[in-house]
Amino acid sequence: MNYTIHFSQVVEYIPYLIGGAWISLQVAFLAFCGGMVIGLFGAMAKTFGGRMTRMVVDAYVSFITNTPQLVQIYFLYFALPEVGILMNSYQAVLLGMTLNAGGYLTEIQRAGFLSVRQSELEAAETLGMNLMQKVRYVILPHIMKVLFPSLSNLYILMTLGTSMAAIFGLEELTGRALNINAETFRSIEVFSLTALLYIVVTVVASLLLLAVGRVFFRVKGKVF
Amino acid sequence: MKYLSIDQCDAFYGDQKVLECVSLDVDKGDVVSLIGPSGSGKSTLLRVLVGLNQPTSGRILLEGEAIDYKNRRSLKKARERFAIVFQQYNLFQNMTVLKNVTVAPVKIQGRPKKEVEAEAVLLLEKVGLGEKLKSYPDELSGGQQQRVAIARSLALKPEILLLDEVTSALDPELVTEVLDTIRLLAKEGRTMIIVSHEMGFVLEVSSKIAFMDAGRIIEVGEPRKILEQPDTDRAREFMGKILRH
Ligand SMILES: Nc1ncnc2c1ncn2[C@@H]1O[C@H](COP(=O)(O)OP(=O)(O)OP(=O)(O)O)[C@@H](O)[C@H]1O
Ligand SMILES: [Mg+2]
Numbered sequence: 001m002n003y004t005i006h007f008s009q010v011v012e013y014i015p016y017l018i019g020g021a022w023i024s025l026q027v028a029f030l031a032f033c034g035g036m037v038i039g040l041f042g043a044m045a046k047t048f049g050g051r052m053t054r055m056v057v058d059a060y061v062s063f064i065t066n067t068p069q070l071v072q073i074y075f076l077y078f079a080l081p082e083v084g085i086l087m088n089s090y091q092a093v094l095l096g097m098t099l100n101a102g103g104y105l106t107e108i109q110r111a112g113f114l115s116v117r118q119s120e121l122e123a124a125e126t127l128g129m130n131l132m133q134k135v136r137y138v139i140l141p142h143i144m145k146v147l148f149p150s151l152s153n154l155y156i157l158m159t160l161g162t163s164m165a166a167i168f169g170l171e172e173l174t175g176r177a178l179n180i181n182a183e184t185f186r187s188i189e190v191f192s193l194t195a196l197l198y199i200v201v202t203v204v205a206s207l208l209l210l211a212v213g214r215v216f217f218r219v220k221g222k223v224f
Numbered sequence: 225m226k227y228l229s230i231d232q233c234d235a236f237y238g239d240q241k242v243l244e245c246v247s248l249d250v251d252k253g254d255v256v257s258l259i260g261p262s263g264s265g266k267s268t269l270l271r272v273l274v275g276l277n278q279p280t281s282g283r284i285l286l287e288g289e290a291i292d293y294k295n296r297r298s299l300k301k302a303r304e305r306f307a308i309v310f311q312q313y314n315l316f317q318n319m320t321v322l323k324n325v326t327v328a329p330v331k332i333q334g335r336p337k338k339e340v341e342a343e344a345v346l347l348l349e350k351v352g353l354g355e356k357l358k359s360y361p362d363e364l365s366g367g368q369q370q371r372v373a374i375a376r377s378l379a380l381k382p383e384i385l386l387l388d389e390v391t392s393a394l395d396p397e398l399v400t401e402v403l404d405t406i407r408l409l410a411k412e413g414r415t416m417i418i419v420s421h422e423m424g425f426v427l428e429v430s431s432k433i434a435f436m437d438a439g440r441i442i443e444v445g446e447p448r449k450i451l452e453q454p455d456t457d458r459a460r461e462f463m464g465k466i467l468r469h
Binding site (some may be wrong): 122129 | 360380
């Protein structure tokens with residue numbers, strides 16, 4: 001044990017790391033939003049759709065939830081160019097994470113759909129709302145409120161999951177940490193600093209999510 | 225030509241026939257009360273009118289024109305003329321009182337928000353809830369929620385108001401509040417079909433009473449006649465029980 005801790009060497013890289021954290025946040029946010037949209041349509045299809053539509057959505061959800069995300073992204077990154085679709089690592093990771101989130105969010109939102117009170121839907125019906133209006137004014141606000149904790153958790157998991165992108169050479173937080181490590185060999189300092197940044201990122205994200213939940217969806221709850 | 229005419233309607237829940245050859249005429253400005261034992265089909269009849277349950281045979285005519293419940297345009301047009309207030313209020317939990325009342329006129333009828341809101345405030349004041357505009361349903365008492373539901377249905381300016389046991393979930397003090405609101409509407413000459421077990425109230429506001437049993441309307445007539453000297457044994461038995469309370 002003759003490793004002496006020297007943070008001084010890695011301090012200069014802090015802005016570089018923060019830049020990486022920003023990319024992580026970005027990827028997670030975009031993938032989450034895309035996943036929410038896919039999930040919303042998936043849940044609508046599973047709740048209101050015909051037999052064929054439901055089967056297609058079921059197949060998609062089963063594929064996503066029964067294969068590793070890493071494999072899904074590898075598939076996009078390496079298999080799609082074979083059929084002429086070229087993607088850089090950022091695009092592949094973002095698309096992979098979006099499709100992955102879409103699968104999970106279909107299931108989560110479908111559970112939310114089922115928990116909407118029938119009586120509210122009947123009221124909406126007699127007031128003259130069509131399906132899209134029911135979704136917009138009754139179902140979505142309801143599921144955002146009841147699902148808020150699970151959605152927040154998923155978002156945090158996705159933020160951490162972006163570290164996978166380093167494998168594809170995307171220079172997000174983990175990717176940049178690996179770069180610095182290769183240059184300085186200050187592994188302990190680099191990775192403890194990286195972990196700290198991940199904590200900061202998730203705590204900030206949690207706080208923001210809670211604020212959004214409180215203001216827009218009447219979510220009650222504490223941060224910790 | 226009758227204003228609203230229910231003509232020999234049948235309705236089913238699964239295999240169970242819950243309305244059988246129901247006919248009823250309603251004139252403009254009528255307050256028709258539906259009474260009868262639990263399970264006799266009173267709620268179902270109101271639900272059929274607004275198309276939540278479809279009649280399997282028979283017709284419903286508005287000013288001589290049959291509503292086609294299988295045709296979305298026809299159904300939408302008919303629904304614009306009806307409003308229903310459910311027994312369990314069915315308010316939108318995620319909306320404030322004001323939003324509950326304004327959402328349909330603004331987002332569905334596409335009327336200007338300012339104008340609708342001003343009207344909604346007046347309506348809510350009329351039912352004694354002027355102070356509660358920004359509250360959510362789960363912050364209100366049952367009677368208050370019921371009155372919001374009534375205001376919500378009135379905001380659409382329906383021609384015909386359907387009220388399904390709007391006081392049955394309330395305690396006696398709140399019943400008075402809600403009944404006062406309905407009395408006011410009856411005085412204004414609004415056409416209403418009311419399901420109620422409050423016989424005193426029914427006698428006071430109705431222009432006509434229909435007694436239902438096992439999915440059929442077995443007696444229709446002038447309120448005092450139906451309540452005090454019904455023709456059928458079944459109605460006599462029911463009145464005997466309910467008035468002994
Ligand atoms: N959702 C449903 N599914 C199946 N059967 C139903 C349903 N709702 C009502 N029914 C049946 O339809 C019949 C008529 O019910 P309805 O609710 O119209 O009676 P009601 O006269 O309103 O009774 P109450 O005074 O108890 O409200 C009953 O026999 C009931 O069992
Ligand atoms: Mg009923």
